[in-house]
Amino acid sequence: MDIVTMIDQYKELLDRKDALADQTKENNKAIQEARDALAQAMIDAEMPKVSRNGFLYSLQDKTKYNKKACDDEEFFSVLEENGLGDLIKRTVDARTLSSAMAAAAEENDGVLPEEYEDYISVYQFYDIAKRKETNKTAKRAKQKEE
Structure with missing residues (x-):
């Protein structure tokens, strides 16, 4: 297989990945809309449970809580003051870590420091x-090929 054909296949796979990501977003939105419509219909019909094709669909009242954009340290302090400090997890972003380690290796003649x-x-x-x-x-590119 020649390189040009391989590039075309690679591009097709990248394009398919993008298309699948878009389809997933659209599907998730459609699922949410269908869920909301079904929940409202079940409420309106006063049918909190429905059995269909071997599955039981039941209405559940759920509440989710998400952190607002704010000062993390202040937020963490509030959690700790209220006995919720164990929720705080120290994490390192993978890309940031990779960049930092690349810089450390570069400063060490291309080798990751022993520590x-x-x-x-x-x-x-x-x-x-x-x-x-x-x-x-x-x-x-064409000039280099020639």
């Missing part, structure tokens, strides 16, 4: 960058 070896695994791979081609980019 991180027990905690950080290194996975090296080749990735393929994809971006919209401009006329200048196309001309340069």
